[in-house]
Amino acid sequence: MDNPPARGLPPLPNVSIDLDSGRLTGASSGYAKRFAELRGVFADDEALTALIEERPEAVAYEVSEWRRSDEAGDLAFGTTVLQPVMVGREFNMTRGHLHRVADRTEMYLGLAGEGALVLTGPDGPSRVVALSRGSVAYVPPWTRHRAVNVGSTEFAFLFCYPADAGQDYDAVERGGGLPIMIVSDGQGGWRAETRSRHLRGAGTVSGRDTGRD
Ligand SMILES: [Fe+2]
Numbered sequence: 001m002d003n004p005p006a007r008g009l010p011p012l013p014n015v016s017i018d019l020d021s022g023r024l025t026g027a028s029s030g031y032a033k034r035f036a037e038l039r040g041v042f043a044d045d046e047a048l049t050a051l052i053e054e055r056p057e058a059v060a061y062e063v064s065e066w067r068r069s070d071e072a073g074d075l076a077f078g079t080t081v082l083q084p085v086m087v088g089r090e091f092n093m094t095r096g097h098l099h100r101v102a103d104r105t106e107m108y109l110g111l112a113g114e115g116a117l118v119l120t121g122p123d124g125p126s127r128v129v130a131l132s133r134g135s136v137a138y139v140p141p142w143t144r145h146r147a148v149n150v151g152s153t154e155f156a157f158l159f160c161y162p163a164d165a166g167q168d169y170d171a172v173e174r175g176g177g178l179p180i181m182i183v184s185d186g187q188g189g190w191r192a193e194t195r196s197r198h199l200r201g202a203g204t205v206s207g208r209d210t211g212r213d
Contacts, residue, residue: 013066019133022079022111022156023064030064030078033095035087040173041095043181043195044088051087059083060092067163074163079111081156082149089183091190093118096146096178100166106139109158114151116182116190120144126180128192131157144172148182150190 015026024030035051035058042048051058065078085092096118099106108117110131120126122142129137131147139145139161149155172178181195 010068013068015066017079017111017158019111021154022081022158024066024079026066027064027078028066030062032059032062034058035060035085038095041093041177042087042090044090047086047088047090051085058085060085061094070163070166072162072164075160076163076165077158077160079156079158080147081154082113082115082147083154084113084149084152086184091116091148091150091182091184093148093182094146095169096144096172097167097169098142098144098171099161100168101162101164102168102171103141104162104165105141106145106159106161106165108137108139108147110135110137111156111158113149113153113155115155115157116148116150118146118148118178118180118182118192120178120180124179126178126192128180128182131155144175144178146172146178148190150182 013026015024017024035048036056038060061080061082063078063080065076067076068074082092108131110133112133115131117129117131117137118126119139131137147157177195179195180192182190183193185191
């Protein structure tokens with residue numbers, strides 16, 4: 001896109017977001033991810049299997065997005081809404097990805113509920129950033145990332161990222177999953193724990209920016 005368009009403006013979004021629910025209207029694409037599609041993502045396979053047997057159609061999270069193109073320089077934005085569900089001791093979370101163009105970044109804005117963003121750098125160290133209404137998080141280049149609902153209500157956030165970034169989900173799975181998991185602390189809160197079963201992409205939690213303990 002080195003030259004300006006010959007005339008006029010490209011199509012503009014007609015999008016609105018309900019700030020209390022995170023629901024976006026006017027999306028150009030979207031999907032609902034069911035727990036049945038997340039086998040191998042959670043540490044506790046038995047708990048996930050039991051959940052799927054009991055509620056085969058249960059939705060883990062929904063993503064709605066608007067984009068004009070996949071071109072470098074363009075932006076894509078949208079919202080994700082994660083359901084409040086436990087899978088064993090682990091909180092419900094997105095599958096997690098590295099951007100296919102791995103130096104591409106992303107920003108998140110918490111809208112509703114209580115969440116956490118797990119960030120794992122290329123050489124392993126991880127950070128967990130708490131996200132609630134109004135908090136902003138940044139995903140650096142070359143960083144695997146995943147959102148987690150750590151609350152008892154829906155967790156919704158806005159995301160915005162370069163439209164040519166893409167998502168490489170296999171990069172997380174090839175690395176054995178993210179090296180930490182977000183689990184119940186047994187007292188109504190959450191904590192980050194080393195994911196011992198998935199240590200091929202080993203790392204440590206080097207810090208935790210959180211508004212709650
Ligand atoms: Fe992303």
